[in-house]
Amino acid sequence: MAMSSVSLNWVPATLTKKSNVPHSNELARATALSLHNSVACPKETTSNEENNCKRRLLLLGVGAVTASLLPATSLLAEEIPPNYQAFVDISDGYSYYYPSDWREFDFRGHDSAFKDTFLQLQNVRVRFIPTDKKDIHDLGPIEEVVYNLVNHIYAAPNQMVNILDMQERTTDGKNYYTFEYTLASPNYASTSFATIAIGNGRYYTLVVGALERRWRRVRNKLKVVADSFKVLDI
Known part of the structure; x- marks a missing residue:
């Protein structure tokens, strides 16, 4: 299998698909590309692995260009809160903050x-599915949407549900529902925030949570994550 490569002038590690954006001012200084660094996909890869590698290389290039255009991207133009980093997925059209001492992992689906x-069990994860809806309001009023999601999608049959709070916000012309809920099983209970939004023909869901016994200590910290979620135009 032939090696696939992309030559990049300057590639900020902070703006790859799995990005860690430490500070907008630091990134703003990165404005030029260098043609001397080469990033390559290994020869020993399957077809799917090669496709994934090519996608990541493309994201590296797009990330470098985006960094040179700061503060064009609204998230990166903002001051990232202390002790958080920003994840920006330019390809899939979303971004959010997460605690800087957390690490990336694979969460199925x-x-x-x-x-x-x-x-x-203290984590944040994002997924999306295709939709023909244009806005989160197309799903219905927040009370109805949240009740159906928590009771019929998020909760397992043996879990007790307690919806604690729900809020609606509009950011950059896009609408978001954020809600707080507890799921209690016979062995343990967890509490989470979820933020949902629609854009780019996709229905996005971010969930950030922790064990219920730790919730009072980490609630405010995790609320920052939930409130930071944004859909980016792609």
């Missing part, structure tokens, strides 16, 4: 995910 280094 999700596009991105980060978790606490020591407490694996």
